Amino acid sequence: MTESPPLFVAEHLHKRFGDQVVLEDINLSFNAGSISGIMGPNGAGKSTCFNVLTGMYRPDGGSVFFDGEDVTGLAPERIVEKGISRSFQIMNLFDEFTALENIMVATNRVRHGLHRPFWDIRADSEISHKAAEVLAMVGLTGLENSLASDMSYGQRRALEIAVSLATEPRIVFLDEPTQGLGADGRANLADLIGTLQEKFTLVIIEHDMQFLFRLANRISVIHWGQIIAEGTPDELKANEWVRTSELGKMTTC
Amino acid sequence: MLTTKGKAPIVSRQMLVFFAILLSYPLWADAAGLYEYLGIEIVIFIIYALGFNLLLGYTGLPSFGHGAYFGVGAYGYGLAQLYLDAGFIPGLLLAMLAGTVASGLVALFLSHRRGIYFALMTIAFGQVFWFLAIKLRGLTGGEDGLLNIFRPDIDFGLFQISLKSNFAFYYAVALIAVLVTLLLWRLVHSPFGMAIQAVRMNETRARFVGYQVWWIKWTVFTLSGAIAGLAGGLLNVAQESAFPDTMSLHASGLIVMMVLIGGGFVSFWGPVVGVIVYYLARDLLGSITEAWLLWYGLLFMAVMMFSPEGFAGGWGKLVAWVRRRKQGEVLMGGAQND
Numbered sequence: 001m002t003e004s005p006p007l008f009v010a011e012h013l014h015k016r017f018g019d020q021v022v023l024e025d026i027n028l029s030f031n032a033g034s035i036s037g038i039m040g041p042n043g044a045g046k047s048t049c050f051n052v053l054t055g056m057y058r059p060d061g062g063s064v065f066f067d068g069e070d071v072t073g074l075a076p077e078r079i080v081e082k083g084i085s086r087s088f089q090i091m092n093l094f095d096e097f098t099a100l101e102n103i104m105v106a107t108n109r110v111r112h113g114l115h116r117p118f119w120d121i122r123a124d125s126e127i128s129h130k131a132a133e134v135l136a137m138v139g140l141t142g143l144e145n146s147l148a149s150d151m152s153y154g155q156r157r158a159l160e161i162a163v164s165l166a167t168e169p170r171i172v173f174l175d176e177p178t179q180g181l182g183a184d185g186r187a188n189l190a191d192l193i194g195t196l197q198e199k200f201t202l203v204i205i206e207h208d209m210q211f212l213f214r215l216a217n218r219i220s221v222i223h224w225g226q227i228i229a230e231g232t233p234d235e236l237k238a239n240e241w242v243r244t245s246e247l248g249k250m251t252t253c
Numbered sequence: 254m255l256t257t258k259g260k261a262p263i264v265s266r267q268m269l270v271f272f273a274i275l276l277s278y279p280l281w282a283d284a285a286g287l288y289e290y291l292g293i294e295i296v297i298f299i300i301y302a303l304g305f306n307l308l309l310g311y312t313g314l315p316s317f318g319h320g321a322y323f324g325v326g327a328y329g330y331g332l333a334q335l336y337l338d339a340g341f342i343p344g345l346l347l348a349m350l351a352g353t354v355a356s357g358l359v360a361l362f363l364s365h366r367r368g369i370y371f372a373l374m375t376i377a378f379g380q381v382f383w384f385l386a387i388k389l390r391g392l393t394g395g396e397d398g399l400l401n402i403f404r405p406d407i408d409f410g411l412f413q414i415s416l417k418s419n420f421a422f423y424y425a426v427a428l429i430a431v432l433v434t435l436l437l438w439r440l441v442h443s444p445f446g447m448a449i450q451a452v453r454m455n456e457t458r459a460r461f462v463g464y465q466v467w468w469i470k471w472t473v474f475t476l477s478g479a480i481a482g483l484a485g486g487l488l489n490v491a492q493e494s495a496f497p498d499t500m501s502l503h504a505s506g507l508i509v510m511m512v513l514i515g516g517g518f519v520s521f522w523g524p525v526v527g528v529i530v531y532y533l534a535r536d537l538l539g540s541i542t543e544a545w546l547l548w549y550g551l552l553f554m555a556v557m558m559f560s561p562e563g564f565a566g567g568w569g570k571l572v573a574w575v576r577r578r579k580q581g582e583v584l585m586g587g588a589q590n591d
Binding site for chain 2: 092
């Protein structure tokens with residue numbers, strides 16, 4: 001049996017800001033249905049890498065392919081149309097909307113219905129029902145009518161993920177989803193990500209190595225803007241460079 | 254902040270009250286010490302302010318040069334009468350078209366900007382239009398303005414309605430205001446209305462859920478400019494002339510003040526309140542002192558300090574406070590009964 005090609009591939013990505021080289025010859029591939037991790041110390045270039053992969057920055061060199069299609073340098077709104085979505089490390093929500101409205105406004109139906117002046121979205125039970133399902137997916141049932149700004153930090157984290165799921169993506173990039181969460185919050189998030197794996201391909205940037213080692217099928221380590229190691233969690237734990245680096249200390253504690 | 258909530262009826266209760274006041278104004282204006290021409294000015298500026306608030310209150314885009322599109326509409330209407338003998342309705346459509354084209358072109362430069370850069374560029378473009386209105390004397394009449402544009406009749410083929418009297422013209426303006434209100438109310442409660450609010454709340458997130466933010470900003474700016482053009486055309490009919498002053502930075506600032514003092518950031522009706530407050534202040538304070546603008550400025554400062562969300566925001570807080578108090582009394586009563 002032949003192995004299916006990766007869903008998402010980045011080849012020879014380069015990115016520089018002025019004289020500063022931030023990404024150098026980055027090669028990544030993510031298989032459909034997998035959880036992939038990207039880790040590395042602060043300032044390693046992880047977030048820039050995410051920003052290049054999801055359309056926030058145009059790479060100075062290299063290519064990005066999604067399901068065989070070249071999506072290099074496409075604007076975020078076009079990237080989303082292809083089935084790629086992301087969450088942010090610093091939460092980006094529509095704070096004055098309720099949780100349900102945050103999801104509704106992110107759905108493809110609403111986005112494609114801008115030319116329908118007589119369509120009252122809030123009175124559309126089908127779209128409310130679908131939005132409630134997305135909230136249920138991240139454990140926010142019962143909070144549909146809460147303003148995003150009134151929700152707790154953990155709930156907002158979950159809503160941030162829900163908004164990225166509302167666009168009906170095939171691959172979801174999660175940027176440091178455990179940021180600011182306590183032990184219970186991390187455990188809940190790990191359970192949530194486990195359930196999301198059944199429906200989506202996930203890519204996670206994470207500082208919390210234990211979190212990533214527990215969830216990811218494959219991890220890439222970025223340092224000084226380059227991929228310096230790659231493999232399964234077990235392979236990485238045995239990797240000489242990772243073991244002797246600060247990252248290695250984090251994995252054993 | 255301004256968010257549309259719940260199901261939106263085609264005509265709301267507040268809208269019915271507004272329409273009732275609007276359409277009955279000539280009947281009681283005299284008794285209240287007001288006059289028909291004041292009503293015309295107020296309604297024209299209500300149209301202008303409602304369109305402007307689509308941009309400022311709903312989309313969060315501060316334009317300090319919107320007088321340009323208002324003025325372009327006024328000149329567009331005037332030129333259509335002078336050179337094309339266009340008539341009332343075609344003249345207004347051309348005024349709208351002039352506002353649309355001018356704002357649409359400017360929006361091409363603005364829609365990729367935000368914050369202070371957006372605001373400053375609106376001022377710069379506003380000044381360009383103002384300067385052109387003064388310098389293109391052959392077309393605009395320069396500082397003297399475009400004069401002698403007499404009010405035409407509305408021609409319905411079988412019959413005509415004269416707009417010579419302020420009474421008749423008031424009703425023409427009021428009917429247009431009703432149409433604009435219905436249109437904008439529907440728009441802000443549609444998916445497009447939800448999208449513009451999303452852009453105001455978080456432009457980055459709006460892009461990352463798939464909205465073409467620059468296109469949304471361009472559309473809102475152009476639509477707002479079209480409505481400003483329509484209002485400018487109506488002002489030309491009212492004044493039977495067009496002047497560059499309507500395009501000045503001062504005039505552009507006034508519409509911002511009207512929308513803010515009324516509470517455009519928290520209510521669809523805020524701009525309506527703001528326009529009424531401004532014109533009543535002008536007439537009532539103006540009858541007492543020539544320095545009425547100073548007092549209006551002080552009123553504006555006081556409102557911004559004590560109720561930054563304007564009169565509509567203050568009213569909302571008052572209603573909420575009364576409701577809480579009533580609920581408290583009910584609970585207290587319940588506890589005493591227990």
